[in-house]
Amino acid sequence: MSVIEAQACSKWYGHVLGISDITWKLDGGIIGLLGPNGAGKSTLMKMVAGLLKPSRGTLSVFGASPFATAAVRARIGYAPEHEKTWDELTPRELVTSMAELSGVPRREATQAAERALETMDMKASMYRRIRGFSKGMRQRVKLATAIAHDPDLLLLDEPLTGVDPMARADIVERIKRLAAAGKTIVVSSHVLYEIEALTSEIVVIYRGQVLAEGNVYEIRKLIDKQPHRIRLQCDQPRAIAQALASSDHVARLAFERDAVVIETRDPDRCYDELAAAVLAQNVVVHALASPDNNLGAVFDYLTGGRADD
Amino acid sequence: MTNPPSALAAILSIARVTFRRSTRGFLPAIAAVISLLPVAAAAPIHKNGGSAAEIVLLVLVILPPMFVASSLGEEIEDKTAAYLWSRPLARWTIIAGKLFALAPTCAAFVAGSAIASGYAGDPSLLKAGVITAFAAGAIAMCCAVAGVASILPRHAMIFSIIYLLLDLTIGSVGASMHYASIAYAIRSIAGDTGSGAVTGVVGLVAISGFWLTVAFRRIARLEI
Numbered sequence: 232m233s234v235i236e237a238q239a240c241s242k243w244y245g246h247v248l249g250i251s252d253i254t255w256k257l258d259g260g261i262i263g264l265l266g267p268n269g270a271g272k273s274t275l276m277k278m279v280a281g282l283l284k285p286s287r288g289t290l291s292v293f294g295a296s297p298f299a300t301a302a303v304r305a306r307i308g309y310a311p312e313h314e315k316t317w318d319e320l321t322p323r324e325l326v327t328s329m330a331e332l333s334g335v336p337r338r339e340a341t342q343a344a345e346r347a348l349e350t351m352d353m354k355a356s357m358y359r360r361i362r363g364f365s366k367g368m369r370q371r372v373k374l375a376t377a378i379a380h381d382p383d384l385l386l387l388d389e390p391l392t393g394v395d396p397m398a399r400a401d402i403v404e405r406i407k408r409l410a411a412a413g414k415t416i417v418v419s420s421h422v423l424y425e426i427e428a429l430t431s432e433i434v435v436i437y438r439g440q441v442l443a444e445g446n447v448y449e450i451r452k453l454i455d456k457q458p459h460r461i462r463l464q465c466d467q468p469r470a471i472a473q474a475l476a477s478s479d480h481v482a483r484l485a486f487e488r489d490a491v492v493i494e495t496r497d498p499d500r501c502y503d504e505l506a507a508a509v510l511a512q513n514v515v516v517h518a519l520a521s522p523d524n525n526l527g528a529v530f531d532y533l534t535g536g537r538a539d540d
Numbered sequence: 541m542t543n544p545p546s547a548l549a550a551i552l553s554i555a556r557v558t559f560r561r562s563t564r565g566f567l568p569a570i571a572a573v574i575s576l577l578p579v580a581a582a583a584p585i586h587k588n589g590g591s592a593a594e595i596v597l598l599v600l601v602i603l604p605p606m607f608v609a610s611s612l613g614e615e616i617e618d619k620t621a622a623y624l625w626s627r628p629l630a631r632w633t634i635i636a637g638k639l640f641a642l643a644p645t646c647a648a649f650v651a652g653s654a655i656a657s658g659y660a661g662d663p664s665l666l667k668a669g670v671i672t673a674f675a676a677g678a679i680a681m682c683c684a685v686a687g688v689a690s691i692l693p694r695h696a697m698i699f700s701i702i703y704l705l706l707d708l709t710i711g712s713v714g715a716s717m718h719y720a721s722i723a724y725a726i727r728s729i730a731g732d733t734g735s736g737a738v739t740g741v742v743g744l745v746a747i748s749g750f751w752l753t754v755a756f757r758r759i760a761r762l763e764i
Contacts, residue, residue, distance in 0.1 A: 311619065319564035332624070
């Protein structure tokens with residue numbers, strides 16, 4: 232039996248299509264739902280969590296409808312996308328309530344909550360009101376509410392949004408530990424590197440449809456077949472362009488204000504040559520970025536440029 | 541892995557957390573101020589031959605929406621309802637749990653308002669039947685507000701107040717449609733109408749039952 236199975240599943244909000252005819256199966260492990268804002272990731276998450284029911288098609292979790300079956304929802308831990316929680320409470324009170332409402336007996340709920348908060352490194356702050364917490368702390372509390380009842384399936388909707396880099400690395404590590412403990416985890420994000428830090432298995436969602444599914448590196452390889460753009464902001468963009476102009480891997484050179492944009496078919500070679508040129512000509516580099524190194528490039532490639540339509 | 545909680549455990553758990561949340565904001569203080577408003581008016585109204593009960597009825601129009609409609613509406617508005625909806629609960633227990641915490645609180649404020657107004661100048665409010673009528677009416681109005689809020693969760697507060705004002709109006713008309721009014725049932729229990737206390741009790745039970753049925757059915761289908 233699959234953990235999640237969607238068959239021709241669609242969801243409309245009035246006339247607006249949230250999810251369109253998705254057929255998808257998840258048997259276990261940790262998987263990233265990747266897509267831009269409004270792609271349908273949260274709608275899919277909510278349907279799996281039992282907050283929404285499909286307008287058409289079927290969606291089952293552990294073999295039954297999560298919307299209609301409480302026993303299925305007992306096996307799911309859901310951390311929603313939005314930041315707001317019951318701010319009047321302390322993390323200990325909130326997580327204890329959530330554990331109780333998930334079926335943990337009352338006498339054990341406090342212990343379960345404290346364990347979950349410890350897992351998320353929030354035990355030191357568990358007696359403070361949530362109202363004064365930073366985004367990172369709120370994310371940790373949300374994750375604690377999701378894991379307190381020891382669910383088999385964790386649904387984490389944008390768990391790294393608004394979190395500083397240090398906290399992000401820490402939360403990623405803790406989520407990975409949960410996956411290593413045998414949980415099936417679905418994590419959504421619109422940022423490729425956040426997902427890459429967590430898992431190599433991704434589902435790319437765009438306009439309510441599954442565009443691609445598989446290993447993130449395979450998808451990267453597809454992207455790398457396309458010319459790769461590198462933007463170097465420096466004090467001598469023309470000198471850099473001159474040094475690279477004769478290289479056969481360079482497809483195109485363009486200038487922007489104080490910057491040169493290089494399109495290359497061999498990013499590794501290009502970065503090597505770029506570094507050599509910078510050193511040789513004593514160029515002062517202000518910024519180096521790869522506009523392709525983000526989710527936009529994935530969608531541009533997979534949709535053949537329709538992503539901006 | 542856990543089993544879903546029983547309905548009773550879920551109701552008690554939701555009631556506990558709802559009560560705790562409701563006591564940690566400005567709500568109790570605002571409710572206390574509103575409950576005390578009839579106190580100021582009780583003596584002058586009574587001197588002029590009127591009854592402060594009418595002012596206490598206005599308190600009844602304000603407090604249930606403040607407690608129940610805001611509790612349900614804000615959950616939807618702030619999207620915190622996701623925490624409850626994703627739990628393995630029969631969804632009617634969410635409404636039942638909230639009412640279990642908030643309706644008695646509301647009833648206590650209204651009864652307190654009647655008692656304080658009685659001591660402040662209108663002794664007719666100090667009768668046990670009158671205080672019981674207001675407390676029972678507050679609970680019935682909380683049930684009605686839960687029903688309205690389940691139909692229109694995003695504007696629960698305003699529509700609940702409109703409904704309860706309409707209820708007051710219907711309760712004042714002479715035609716038999718006043719039997720559909722909570723305010724009329726309260727007056728009947730208090731002995732202010734010719735219908736008798738039993739009619740009032742039956743009315744409150746019937747109206748509460750109707751709205752609870754609406755609320756439970758709506759909430760079971762509500763997607764968030």
